[in-house]
Amino acid sequence: MCHSPRVCRGLGWSQLDGLRCAVVDRAALRHDQHVQHQQLPLAGRTALVTGVSRRRGIGFAVARTLATLGASIVIHHYRPHDLDQPWGGDDLDAVRAELTAALTPSARFADVSADLSDATTIPGLLQQAAAMTGRLDILVCNHAKSGDDGSILDMTPERLDAFWQVNTRSTLLLTAGFAQTRAGAQSEARRPGERIGGGRPYPAPTGRVFWMTSGQQLGPMRGEVAYATSKAALAGVTATVAAELLELGIVLNTINPGPVNTGYLDAETTDRPLDEIEQHLASTPFGRVGRPDDPAALIGWLATQDWIVGQVITSDGGFTLA
Known part of the structure; x- marks a missing residue:
């Protein structure tokens, strides 16, 4: 039929x-x-975005951006961390409602709470994320532990371990689990330099992984030694992990969003002197720091591209040039 x-009549054809x-x-x-x-471009795909518990956060902006591009969204959150911060927690029902409203037709939404300092929660998080639609295509490791840091003189084994467990170890384990789930790659003993996939050319990439760092390799972060160490490890190992994932059809990039106001510079929630904030903003190239939508837009674009692989990409509005 x-x-x-x-169209047929316009071409002079019979409907018969x-x-x-x-x-x-x-x-x-x-x-x-x-x-x-x-x-x-992301219709039919499913994304897991970790660290999404506040509408002012980068994770929320990333999840919303991926949703508008057609993806189904699973968010991870751990509310106790936010409640310990100066800006406090957010209304999770409002977070859920706004992200659900951003979905395109046929896309789905779910959220999972997990303490990523406990490595045993990671397999379950990945399983729940994949179970929503039967697939998991995009992993955005946006979660991070911050606060309760210090200078090199304040470092203790407990403080260093706490940051490492959340910021570094969990990111690597999430990525490993994502790769095993998508590519069927199994853990086994390998010699240094040995490939985990087949030979070149590699299969067309179908998976995307994003890590978040903080530009600590570009300048000092005084008073944040544990945090900077945990994030520097991710920046340092990006090329190695990206090379291995590419053999499995997965593209990894790491994003340095630079300073982004997720509420910590707001007058009503900041723990910093207001005059210092004003001076700081005035010294930036555009008179502002980043907004959550800035790194979110970059991640949304990279999620649809194949050619940029294994890079630590700084998106800071020229902050490091000022």
Whole structure:
């Protein structure tokens, strides 16, 4: 049956000419699918974004951006961490409602709470994320422990371990589990330099992983030695892990968003002197620090690209040049 009679009549064809009409139908369908892919390039894919518990946060902006691009979204949160911060927690029901509203038709949403300082929670988090739609295509490791840090004189084994467990160890374990789930790659003893996948050319990438760092390799972060150490490890190992994941059809990039106001510079919640904040903002190239939507836009774009692989990308509005 012809589903495009107007097109057929316009071409001077009879509606009984089923063959030619079917060709038009298929061409129209391919065109519609192409347009939809351009508008919703992540349609049919599922993303897990960790560290999403506040509407002012980077994780929330990333999840919302991926949702508008067509992805189904699973967010992870751990509210006790936010409650210990000067800016406090957010209304999780409001977080859920706003992200659900950002979904495109047929996309789905779920949220999972997990303490990522406990490594045993990680397999369950990945399993729950994949169970929502039966697949997991994108992993954004946005979670981070901050606060309760200090100078080199304040370092203790307990403080260093606390930051390492959340910021570094959990990110590596999440990435390992994601790769095992997607590619069926199993852990086994390998010699240094030995590949974990097949030979080149590699399969077309179908998975995406994003890590977050803080630009600690570009300048000092006084009073944040434990945090800077845990994030520097991710920046340092990005190329190694990216090379291995690429063999499995997974692209890894690390984002340094630079200073982003997630509430810590707001007058009503900051623990910093207001005059210092004003001076700081005035010294930046654009008179402001980053907004959560800035790194979110970069991640949304990279989630649809193949060619940028294994990079630590700084997106700071020229902050490091000032």
